[in-house]
Amino acid sequence: MPNNIEKLSALIITYNEIGYIQKCIESVSFADEIIVVDSYSTDGTYEFLVEHPKVKVIQHPFSNFTSQKAFTLKQATNDWVLFLDADEVVSKKLETEITSTINSDNTKEAYWFYRKFMFQNKPLNFSGWQTDKNYRLFRKSKAQFSDKKIVHETLEVNGSSEILKEKLTHYCYKDYKDYKGKMLKYGKLKAKEAFYREKKFTYLALLLKPSWKFFNHYFLRLGFLDGKKGITICYLNALGVLEYCKELKRLEKKNELAYYLVMP
Template sequence: MSQRQRLSVVMIAKNEAELLPEALASVSWADEIVVLDSGSSDNTMQVAREQGAQVFQAEGWQGFGKQRQRAQAHAQGEMILMIDADERVTPELRRAIEQVLAQPASDNVYSLGRSNLFLGRFMRHSGWYPDRVMRLYPRKFNYNDNLVHESLETQGAPVVKLAGDLQHLTCRDLMAFQRKQMNYAEAWANERFQRGKRCGLFSIFSHTLGAFVKTLLLRAGFLDGKQGWILAVVNAQYTFNKYSALWALHHTSTQGRV
């Protein structure tokens, strides 16, 4: 009989003392929990230690991709489960993960279905469910270097869907969510600008309108009630911020050369 694979839960966190207890409690059954603190000013590290996590610190923010790489470097398990402080592993998902751990080691990467909370409602449409993310994988794999919207580099490995949901408390406070979206938009624009990308005014407005229509109609956001309509506007606003920021960076740099 093959030996059960060891599981390392890996998390990056900054000022997440309020959310950490429930997140860590949902994975307390793992062989180890690694939390990499990104310069918290609250008691995030203390809370993580009290929950039994191994806590490390990383100086200098180099983006989400690099930070996840740093965190994973501290893990010892054969399998990695990467989660965030605002996520919770449901009992059904835990059972699915434990079944994977009981199997012989392979190169399979596992996708988890996320159930996203938006203003008091776990969305079932709007492109927010099942919102599959590749978070369970052998330690040989790692994240790319993207500043934002980082992803796992699977190197063509088979991807297997797991049963059960990863609950994601995406938006509990609209203004806090909007501020986070602004930060993401800025990071996205800076990354694209550094790669020589640019866009025009038509692109800004066509992408903005497209985001609204896609969320509300193509992804049936209207079936999510009032939250679906609000999310369609929020997604359009986020898209506008991304592309207008990219346009502004290029416009400013061009003006500076005149």
């Protein structure tokens, strides 16, 4: 073990996460500092965070996930950061693994976490999520969020990485309305990202992509083994792809209209 104990910053972004942020904050109480960047919640999330003795909360307008997380990362005072979503929870076993990892002699620059998905407090074992993993623990000095993506942000790491053994618990599905709204929001942001990268809308993609998403997650990725939960998740994920295609078409039409309006 090293002579000096490494300090850890827990970072979270929020918007209307009351009912979930409490469990998240409690699970990272072992961190040396907890910083939450809130994009002007209206459901009591901000008020809860302001009153919490261990939390430093900052309100910052939301543009996209990458810019919000990049801003949040700058607020950390420690090199080691644990970046969580507000609906994620660190188990005691994962806490032990995190603290022992950052204080070991043979540390990497970043660590992947596999996630255990929860559907209304019940495990979601398949439906395309069984191989999902994300960077959650890394050195601030060795990583940055890529500006090439504005949703499902990508962390660029200058160095080596490993996968931790324990899984992070992710309460992905609160209720139908919430998850549907999340998928539609992701679809629109992905369309904006694709539009900036000059990808084109096609009716063939509109027809095939949502159907393929459902087929892939429900049949090939074994969503049917999750029962009714699998049908719901796979359908809403496909709906997000449909929204992506429709939003890309809307952006192209808007761009064409703007072009004709400025023509002499």
